[in-house]
């Protein structure tokens with residue numbers, strides 16, 4: 361029996377690292393939490409990241425959604441706190457703000473201000489702050505390292521094409537690693553919505569996953585403001601879009617350093633403009649005046665920034681007819697959710713939990729090999745994320761424009 365079996369991954373236990381080298385593609389929330397889990401089972405874990413990761417709190421090119429509202433929901437908080445004890449206190453010390461749904465949110469729906477029924481507490485901060493604190497924890501682990509400024513370009517396999525053996529790399533000029541390949545016993549793709557894993561598998565003769573998409577055509581445009589001094593009317597303002605015809609909404613969420621992230625939301629192709637005048641005009645058109653009233657006298661800290669890659673998309677890696685052994689896919693690369701429900705980072709953390717469960721079972725049954733792990737993990741992942749998929753897609757059906765694509769029907 362493994363000594364790690366009954367404990368959270370953070371506990372000081374005698375680890376049984378029976379596997380050699382794992383490589384994680386991407387250092388977003390899914391990649392960092394996967395690396396945390398893998399570090400208990402592998403002698404060495406390497407993260408390969410296309411960005412430079414130089415200035416820890418900057419918005420990153422590889423995470424364009426990071427400029428928009430990112431709140432961490434309760435389930436995500438509890439998984440992350442278990443993985444990184446003290447993380448929530450550390451976030452609070454660096455300026456993250458607790459939001460109690462019943463007391464801190466001004467919530468306007470159905471033509472009136474309402475008190476949300478559920479007593480949930482979310483954590484508001486910039487996405488770079490959350491990522492930076494988690495990254496610091498992961499990089500402090502002695503057996504984890506990161507290759508930066510390096511694009512992963514494809515998979516390498518053994519001669520029979522059955523087992524992954526590493527990755528093909530394209531290091532940029534400023535990369536801290538200059539080889540074009542890295543070897544590994546396990547590769548996990550957490551490269552986000554832009555993941556090329558289906559193509560990589562197809563190039564190797566594997567059937568790529570079927571894909572389902574449910575798209576209500578949600579667009580975000582966000583702008584940062586310095587919150588006015590002594591503002592205390594609410595911590596978060598939320599005017600959700602309301603199907604089937606209320607295509608416009610907005611949310612203002614506090615961030616560290618006294619800032620607001622003010623996000624306009626348009627659904628069904630009603631895209632909030634990217635220029636300052638258009639942003640303000642859209643804000644004035646919301647069902648309640650409070651959003652515009654809040655921003656009109658606040659000092660802008662950025663230009664409005666738009667984002668439209670928001671559809672719910674699941675790639676059915678749990679239903680592949682044949683698996684490339686040792687190759688796993690998690691986070692947005694496997695299941696990406698409409699951001700309006702703020703569940704994506706929780707889904708990423710849940711991916712890491714599923715990985716831990718699969719690795720524990722694998723270690724007990726087969727401490728010398730990783731055969732069977734890929735199929736087991738993708739099935740566990742689909743089970744744990746099914747609830748979040750339901751949360752994110754149920755209301756989306758109420759928009760008449762919602763487009764459903766199911767590749768398995770082609």
Ligand SMILES: Cc1cc2nc3c(=O)[nH]c(=O)nc-3n(C[C@H](O)[C@H](O)[C@H](O)COP(=O)(O)OP(=O)(O)OC[C@H]3O[C@@H](n4cnc5c(N)ncnc54)[C@H](O)[C@@H]3O)c2cc1C
Pocket residue numbers: 385386387388389390391408409410411421422423425428429430431432433510511512513550551552553554580667669670690691692693697699701702703704705706708
């Ligand atoms: C507008 C918007 C708002 C959101 N708001 C919330 C919210 O409030 N709460 C919430 O929980 N979730 C929210 N989400 C969802 C959340 O952003 C994602 O679910 C989460 O970031 C997924 O993490 P990930 O690690 O899978 O992918 P990502 O965070 O996208 O990370 C992927 C990483 O892979 C790297 N990468 C990509 N390709 C390569 C390659 N070929 N080689 C090497 N590295 C590569 C990228 O640089 C990046 O670092 C929001 C999403 C959007 C679009």
